[in-house]
Amino acid sequence: MNFHTLAARGGRDVPSASRPLTAPIYQTNVYAFEDMETVESVWEGKISGYVYGRYGTGNHSMIEDLVAGLEGAEAAVACASGMGATTALLLGLFAAGDHLVAARDLYGTTASFLTSEGRRLGIETTFVDATDAERVLGALRPNTKAVFVEALSNPLLRLADLPVLAPLLERRGVELIVDASMASPAVCRPIEHGATVVMHSLTKFISGHGDVTGGMVLGRKEAMGRCREAMIRAGTNLGPFDAWLAVRGARPLWFLATLLLPEGTTPPELPDRIFEQIRRACAEVGATLVGGHTEITFGLKRAIINGLFNAKADADLIEIAQHERNVTLRIEIRNRLRLLGTAAAREYLEKTAEK
Numbered sequence: 001m002n003f004h005t006l007a008a009r010g011g012r013d014v015p016s017a018s019r020p021l022t023a024p025i026y027q028t029n030v031y032a033f034e035d036m037e038t039v040e041s042v043w044e045g046k047i048s049g050y051v052y053g054r055y056g057t058g059n060h061s062m063i064e065d066l067v068a069g070l071e072g073a074e075a076a077v078a079c080a081s082g083m084g085a086t087t088a089l090l091l092g093l094f095a096a097g098d099h100l101v102a103a104r105d106l107y108g109t110t111a112s113f114l115t116s117e118g119r120r121l122g123i124e125t126t127f128v129d130a131t132d133a134e135r136v137l138g139a140l141r142p143n144t145k146a147v148f149v150e151a152l153s154n155p156l157l158r159l160a161d162l163p164v165l166a167p168l169l170e171r172r173g174v175e176l177i178v179d180a181s182m183a184s185p186a187v188c189r190p191i192e193h194g195a196t197v198v199m200h201s202l203t204k205f206i207s208g209h210g211d212v213t214g215g216m217v218l219g220r221k222e223a224m225g226r227c228r229e230a231m232i233r234a235g236t237n238l239g240p241f242d243a244w245l246a247v248r249g250a251r252p253l254w255f256l257a258t259l260l261l262p263e264g265t266t267p268p269e270l271p272d273r274i275f276e277q278i279r280r281a282c283a284e285v286g287a288t289l290v291g292g293h294t295e296i297t298f299g300l301k302r303a304i305i306n307g308l309f310n311a312k313a314d315a316d317l318i319e320i321a322q323h324e325r326n327v328t329l330r331i332e333i334r335n336r337l338r339l340l341g342t343a344a345a346r347e348y349l350e351k352t353a354e355k
Ligand SMILES: Cc1ncc(COP(=O)(O)O)c(C=O)c1O
Pocket: 081, 082, 083, 084, 107, 109, 110, 150, 153, 154, 179, 181, 182, 200, 201, 202, 203, 213, 214, 215
């Protein structure tokens, strides 16, 4: 080989009988194929492979598979940022003339994206207090395509009542889109509560180390196919190194999930135990707890994630349950339940209006 060819092609292939345990970074935007038939088969999706950087690399597939597994989603599309993910979902799932109902305290840039670019694309958004399921339902129109809420809103940490909303929206054929960036799948997996689309700013808890800007949309295979096409056309693809960093960052999520559980409890036990604590706490202050077990336990998961922010976690709730008829505690419970935003919380707040 002459000098020019060696300089261009040398040092590319590394023969090895082993494979790296930690995935390599596919820092390439083009791919070499054995022949044109293979190019065609990959292009047509008959065999797996990659064709061009903007369409995805092995590192994208890894973070998509990892988070889809954690969220219980059929498919996922990695994007350049949380806003890139919102762009892909808006372009992939909506058309001019569609209506959207969104939480009033949606992350600021998401809200302004909907009211500026969204509106210019012919998508109209009505903002409501999403902790109140009746208001959400009251804002639906015949052309409402979706309801867009945050599992735990940024920065107010308010919570939409997913278990109440999901079946009602499903009956009307309305998608439930949940931005779960502030929760992370360690605490809340919205698909388990009936969400049809989940999005993440990977920038937050999933990548976790403050060194990645990334995003993701997750949901059913067909819908994610449309989001992927939109992502590819709009060019909101994640860089391979950032995808690799996001996988590395997501590994300790198992540890986060463990940290959020009281000592000696396993995830399946936790809801029952805490539900029982809350039921007793309400009985002690003379309140009747209404609402289903799922609503309460879902809300409690939200409260638990507070541990991430103020290191108090669910210990507070358990402590509350151990005290009786104490005004301070009553207020404490009020504040906690307000955070939960469930039907039970609303009922409780009404019954115990501050004296
Ligand atoms: C809840 C939420 N959604 C979306 C975003 C946007 O994510 P990104 O900054 O990765 O574009 C943010 C960013 O702070 C956020 O907090």
